[in-house]
Structure formats: C-alpha cells, structure tokens
Amino acid sequence: MSKNNFFIVLIFSILLLVSCNKEPLISEEYQLMYVYIGEELVYQTEEESVIEETKHKINTSRRETTHEWEVPAFIGSIVFRNTDSELKVNLHEGGDVTIDEYYVYTEFDFYK
Numbered sequence: 001m002s003k004n005n006f007f008i009v010l011i012f013s014i015l016l017l018v019s020c021n022k023e024p025l026i027s028e029e030y031q032l033m034y035v036y037i038g039e040e041l042v043y044q045t046e047e048e049s050v051i052e053e054t055k056h057k058i059n060t061s062r063r064e065t066t067h068e069w070e071v072p073a074f075i076g077s078i079v080f081r082n083t084d085s086e087l088k089v090n091l092h093e094g095g096d097v098t099i100d101e102y103y104v105y106t107e108f109d110f111y112k
Contacts, residue, residue: 024059025099026087030080035091035110037076043110054078058089063102071098
C-alpha cells in the first residue's frame with residue numbers, strides 16, 4: 001500500500017469512527033423503570049440488566065433533532081427512577097421515544 005493510500009484509508013477510518021460516536025442521552029444510573037401507556041402502568045422492573053439495555057437502546061439508536069418538525073403525539077412514557085431523581089421519556093406509536101430535543105428510533109414493543 002502506498003503512503004498516500006494509507007493516509008486516505010486512515011482519514012476515512014477516523015471520520016467514520018467520529019461520526020458513529022454519539023453523546024449518550026441517558027448517562028445517570030437508575031434502579032427502577034416504569035412503562036405507561038396513557039395513564040396505565042403496563043410494565044415495571046428493578047432488574048438492572050433490563051434498565052441498562054433500555055438505556056443502551058435509547059443511547060445508540062438512530063436519532064434526529066426535533067427543532068424543525070412537529071413531533072407526533074405520544075402514547076405513553078418510560079420513567080426511570082433512582083433515589084435522587086426521575087427521568088420521563090415520551091413513548092410514541094411504533095415504540096420510538098423523544099428525549100430532550102431528539103426523536104429516537106428505538107422501536108420498543110412495550111405496548112404490544
């Protein structure tokens with residue numbers, strides 16, 4: 001491999017890695033998770049692996065900022081709790097969520 005080709009591949013690899021790195025939307029630790037459809041509690045857990053898996057899916061799924069478009073109405077929420085705080089994430093039809101200013105394509109199936 002020539003020196004020029006090596007640098008092209010190196011630069012492309014660095015750009016690819018940087019573009020895939022997303023700032024986590026949820027970084028705090030939580031001990032409880034509740035899922036509501038409307039006002040009805042449909043799921044709850046204290047299981048750390050389930051809570052971490054849910055957070056991971058929110059943090060790593062494809063997302064878009066919602067600055068320039070109208071977010072669809074939400075059908076419920078996912079609520080994370082620990083002894084000091086609570087975080088409510090809106091749940092939409094199809095299992096996607098909104099958090100902060102992001103629409104996240106998570107495709108959760110809590111409501112099925």
